[in-house]
Amino acid sequence: MRPLAAAALCLTAACTTTGPAQTDRMISPILATPEARDEYTFARPDVARVTHVALDLQLDFEAKSLGGTATLDIDAAPGAREIVLDSKGLQISEITAQDGSRLAYTIGQSVVGKGEPVTVQIGDARRITIDYTAARDADALQWLAPEQTAGGEHPFVFSQGQAINNRTWIPTQDSPGIRQTWEARVTAPAPLDVVMSGIMQGEPVAVAGDRRAFTFRMDQPVAPYLIAVAAGDIDFRPLGPRSGVWAEPATLERAAAELVDTEAMIDAAEDLYGAYRWGRYDMIVLPPSFPYGGMENPVMTFLTPTFIAGDRSLTGLVAHELAHSWSGNLVTYASWRDGWLNEGVTSYLENRISERVFGETRAAQERALSYAAAADAVSELGAQAPGTALRTPDGLNPLEYNSAITYDKGALFLHTMESIVGRERFDPWLRSWFDRHAFQPATSAMFLAEMRDTLIGGDAALEQRLMLDQWVYGTGMPANVARPDTRAFATVDAAAAAYAADRTLDPQAWTGWSAAEQMRFLGNLPEALSAAELARLDQALNLSATGNTEVKFLWLQAGLRNRYQPAVPQAEAFLATVGRNKFVQPLFKTLVDEGEWGLPIARRIYDRTRATYHSFTRGRVDQLLQVGG
Template sequence: MKITNITKLSCLLALSLFISCQSKHTTETVMKPNDPHSYAQPGIARVKHLHWKASVDFDKKMITAVATWTIEANADADLITFDIKGLAIEKVTLNKTIATEYRLSEYDSIFGQALAILLKPGTTEVSISYHTNPDAEALQWLSPQQTAGKKYPFLFTQSQAILARSWVPCQDSPGVRFTYDAEVTVPKDLLALMSASNPQSKNDTGIYTFEMKQPIPSYLLALSVGDLSFKPISSRCGIYAEPSLVDTSAWEFADLEKMIAGAEELYGKYQWDRYDVLVLPPSFPFGGMENPRLTFATPTILAGDRSLTSLIAHELAHSWSGNLVTNATWDDFWLNEGFTVYFETRIMEKLYGKDYAEMLASLNLQGLHEEIKSLTEAGNSADTKLKLHLEGRSPDDGVTEIAYNKGYYFLRTIEEQNGRDKFDQFIKDYFTENAFKVMTTEEFIPFIKNYYQQKFNIALSDTLFNDWIYTEGLPSYCPAPVSDRFKKVDETLTQWKAGTAIPPSSIATWSTHEWLHFLKNLPDTLDQKQIAAIDDLGKFTASGNSEIITAWGVIAIRNQYKKMYPKIETFLINTGRRKFLMPLYSELIKTPEGKKLALDIYSKARPNYHFVAISSLDKLLK
């Protein structure tokens, strides 16, 4: 690098030294950023709009791109800092034509590197030419054999929480919002989609353009490329999937427009224009990802009976909680997910009734108790607080039932203690007043306290917030959901435990949720005759329902019911959703024989998993 300006280079070196220290997570520097998971200094220079021109190469497993950022900088700002991880930077220019200097910090295995770029007076644009690494953590490159059609390759991204930096140089913090447009070139047989305005069919050129007018954080950047078809549900929503799955998917999500309309009735207008769903291949590591305008969804919710579509209600709810009002840092993750589970539950209640929603809430509470127990036994009881402290750790460590379901039950407590009508009014105004803004836990507490005091003359106690947000575990006064349908399941289970045969007529109309409640409340230990009888009753080993397979698989492993083992192996090899992988592998490794089987299966399955799943499983199976 040629030195041309000693003063500015000194600033660049100073920041480079600061960044290197930050990657070791010291807290001594006065320049410590607000977000412990980003090197960016948006208070000095901030991105506002991204123009992204990219080409996707499946043979090289590489995206070659130019990211042109429109920026705003302080008058005396000499630098702008981006987050990158594994990107090969080829060239950086200012205002399209002016060459400039840049520096990379020391590499950190979790956070990647800071890219510090030297600015000049009057800089309004920064263009970064680069290409991705074939092992970029956000990118999942699938061979034709890993798709439903078996003919074409497939690519999808997963940017949350801090993986956007592995495919786009960005200020990778949920506290930084920007708009974007893009031009993406892909093989002509394939369709490209983004979290933006999207085409609904392939063109002859393989060049697709996109626009996202509403400002989003980097974790909501998304791209998918594959052999995809589209089927509308209504004038503003529809389904993308591989051709062989599009009709099945559209049938499963037939209530999508009703969900949107129901959500709007509850908490205000949908502000993202369209709402479409893309059903991905099974290696997708999550149930869904709430990318604006284009939710990514796992095929594991294609149960054939619309029983698992609460996941779509959850991702839709994110269009308000998370996408519209966003956690400022990942330490405040519960503000995204607790509100979303609450909203999701209300959508499901509106569409399918109170008892249906209470079944979902009851299952969530069971999962929450299991998570608290697991975290506590692992020595991570501090992670059972809603307010997290993840500095120096991957934000994925906070993706647990705590943020989702402890957050939900905290909000439900406020609703039940003071009235649903008041809480509905609060949430609607909360979304309206904070739209396209970020929120911290410390800002949220006075916001809701002032709201209830001024609107309803109700004083929410400090004890309430301390019990739920800053204290480990669950308060003793956590709400208890009541489901009449689950009561009947409990009665059936009591009869079975007493030795009474279960008549087929009493279980003929049970939904997936009732069966899950039944399975989760079976005794820990079953003899081979009992477990075979239960399998015969529910036909669990033959099930194609991923939730059932996982719950039954854990029971089968615990009780050495080897008839289920081939199904478990096939499921683990062909399913990438972390929610299902972790409990099955965790149960397997509890015995020497099981651990040997787990490692054998993992050696076959690992190439099918996304980085998000691999990073968790590598730790578990080490």
């Protein structure tokens, strides 16, 4: 059965806030179909919803505390007398109406992984203020001591809201389908600077003591998980007329050099998918404990320092986060079950941007790596496994997705559609999708319905060739998948086959390969290698000294799975300086899988490094090693 098309719902006729307590603002519609339902929020947006958040917060690095007030503008159905917010550990002291009167509220029973509902009796109030403090161990916030930073002199803090962590520091309705505008005033001790995922309003202002106040605005409605903050000893370097990078002084020069292609990427993306609608595109390179490669917070992408390779070979990460400015930020999934609609579409856009900026060879190689990752995931999970469907089916937790399915199979879906329909038709259609749903939530059903209505247009033969429902709701790899160009890695694959057959190795060829080619070779190494073979590989290819974290990770995996003792101190040093979960969790898993040899090593390293990791990463490694908080 074809899924139902999504229906939009606004609680006021004009989809703008009204009344004396509010300024007119566009309200992004909410979606009222079953496929749009978000089971990870307590909110009831069909009754009352948050449309705007105004924060006034203080950062206390000594107490590792964030607190202040959140003023919420509310759009409510006629007769609605209460609103339900999301919270996880927030310490609320008072909630008041605009006239200063105190409002009654209750905090419901906590639900594991979801937090607790806050039900506020709003009566006729349509603007309320919540006085609160975030818990010291708020999942979204990581407080770093000076010794955990590159400079070593000042503390640092950053937030990571996706998926549902912003409810640990902002009392709002924390659901991607309830888009909100926002503003903030944040104070921090000098000389620390504060950045947020909104446009900074003027220069910081001195306030009481040695503190400074920073103000920000985001006038476009965004998913709540995209509200982000970071503060530390950071400086700014412009990259172009509308882009720049923040980083610690010790990192800034290398970061800026790595990001010189940013403006070219923005131009390429605009040429393909329409105007960049967020004003500026700035980035901040965070300390190593940041758990992801990047986070697409509007106007302020958060980046891991692991992308700095010295040769711009890993800047596909930047293309990916930039692409989210269209897919994910401009048009956002309403339900976490449609993760591919953000990440798979974005991975496709990333590849198209890379092709424009870096050329077809690099893009073809990246497509081949993506195809291999998706194929391996399907093989490992099983072609009939529900977890191989793009839209996460009921019964599975969409917050624990397989990235190769969500990102790589999702990108393959669009590459396949493009290959069948042709770029001359597919590109304008995808651009029009972003235009039609700008600053709005969406679902898989909407995406497919619009493909049928405006791209297929009743062509039954084309509909059959595209296999839309099989891609999004079916399992495994559909038969029509666009396969990568076999020439993309022909030379490298031949070298890998030669090495597997008789351990033939050409160090000179290795030095001429791109990072993608080196990764392909290491990924195709035989599973079992002797200590002598590993030592020869390291000596010939200088693997232990590489500055490319992706290559270093593959080398360490090969060494640890073969119990290669020299890889142990290398892994320990790597895990002590890299907090990106993409690397950390698999390396600990490799050690755990080696049983009596690897488990003691894993426990020893983790005892030293656990405190340096973000809560996201800690949670996953804790499960592997069966340790508690």
